[in-house]
Amino acid sequence: MRILADQNIPLVEAFFGELGEITRLPGRRIDAAAVRDHDILLVRSITRVDAGLLDGSRVKFVGTCTIGTDHVDQAYLKAHDIGFASAPGCNAESVVDYVLSSLLLLAEEAGEALDERTVGIVGAGNVGSRLAKRLSGMDVPHLICDPPRARDEGRDDFVDLDTLIERCDVICLHTPLVDTGDHPTRHLMDARRIRALRPGSVLLNAGRGACLDNAALHERLAAGGDLRCVLDVWEDEPGIDEALFPLVDIATPHIAGHSLDGKMRGTELVYQAVMHHYGLPVRCKLGQLKPDPWLRKLVLTEWAPPREALALCVRACYDVRRDMVGFERYRRRFGMAEGFDRYRAEYPVRREFSTLRVDLKKNNNDLREAIAGFGFKVKLAGK
Ligand SMILES: NC(=O)C1=CN([C@@H]2O[C@H](COP(=O)(O)OP(=O)(O)OC[C@H]3O[C@@H](n4cnc5c(N)ncnc54)[C@H](O)[C@@H]3O)[C@@H](O)[C@H]2O)C=CC1
Ligand SMILES: O=C(O)C(=O)[C@H](O)COP(=O)(O)O
Secondary structure (H helix, E strand, O other), X not given: OEEEEXXXXXXXXXXXXXXXXXXXXXXXXXXXXXXXXXXXXXEOOOOOEOHHHHOOOOOOEEEEOOOOOOOEOHHHHHHOOOEEEXXXXXXXXXXXXXXXXXHHHHHHHOOOOHHHOXXXXXXXXXXXXXXXXXXXXXXXXXXEEOHHHHHHHOOOOOOOHHHXXXXXXXXXXXXXXXXXXXXXXXXOEOHHHXXXXXXXXXXXXXXXXXXEOHHHHHHHHHHOOOOEEEEOOOOOOOOOOOOOHHHOOEEOOOOOOOOHHHHHHHHHXXXXXXXXXXXXXXXXXXXXXXOOOOOOEEEEOOOOOHHHHHHHHHHHHOOHHHHHHHHHHHHHHHOHHHHHHHHHHOOOOOOOHHXXXXXXXXXXXXXXXXHHHHOOEEEEOOO
């Protein structure tokens, strides 16, 4: 078998090597000519998979090592009897780490604690529900808006989006990009809703760029400095709005889910689906391949003040400022679109909070709860 894979998918040789010959290409260079003579195609979110790419090829299976699937024409795959798998939830923890690192930074800049503000989560799937769990662990008040789940599960504890906007100081978007059906999400945050955001509030988008009307956001940010904004995803990536970029407090190039753990999990999930599709045994396991994190343990004494100690753990593991500064450096050097893609292709190793163990020398309950709530492993001295 011949396999064509995006060069930014880790461990492809280790997982798929036994199946045949592997060719690697940058995602934006995967075109119809490159795909034609391959049996299996492995992509990330930047490769549009549709008739234009696959017509006339011998591809029989497409895997995307991502959570999002809006770049794949699944109806086309089904109609042409081409197998398909994505990697649900693979990098959800990574996105939550990104959100918490960002919110912590903005809270510190404002001289506030995280639990002083109510967080609104829009889209409570793999990402949003994990964010809700960690916020609960930290006693941060939060509200959830997820109309499809509210309908399917009969939830009366969820709220609608306008209520969420009215009642929350921090709005986090974690919706997929959906154009059809009862709950489309393209420009879900439209000009009216962006205008309705409370003065001093924070708007964060780590779902898909087009869930938020970027032109309307630009207008609101340009008009006054009362809204703080975190954008990891943008309309028209990688050639994003150059004028919006400097108005955003935390601007990153679609890397919220780019922890090594999340990417490797994505490869493993798609590998399992491929083996299942071809009726082959699943022999390779991520546990055998995963490198140890180079920071495994932090030890805190009983004198550690909770706020500072928590910030230290977050920064030791993943500091969002690294990606803000890194993206800015690449943008200056290569221009917006090339800098956006290059930073992602050369992304530095990042491990999830859950890979760091924090040892506490004394049973300090406030600190233990805060650190465990953020997603770190906690070990108490003597246990
Ligand atoms: N920035 C990044 O690096 C990453 C971005 N993503 C994006 O985040 C999205 C969400 O990821 P998951 O939570 O894993 O997906 P998921 O499919 O598990 O959950 C999505 C949730 O959104 C809800 N939803 C759908 N339409 C909605 C609407 N109109 N209003 C409110 N909620 C709505 C669904 O009911 C579902 O519960 C992905 O589809 C992907 O586009 C995912 C991973 C990394
Ligand atoms: O999993 C998803 O969905 C994502 O958005 C990915 O984290 C994006 O990674 P790339 O496909 O852009 O490398």
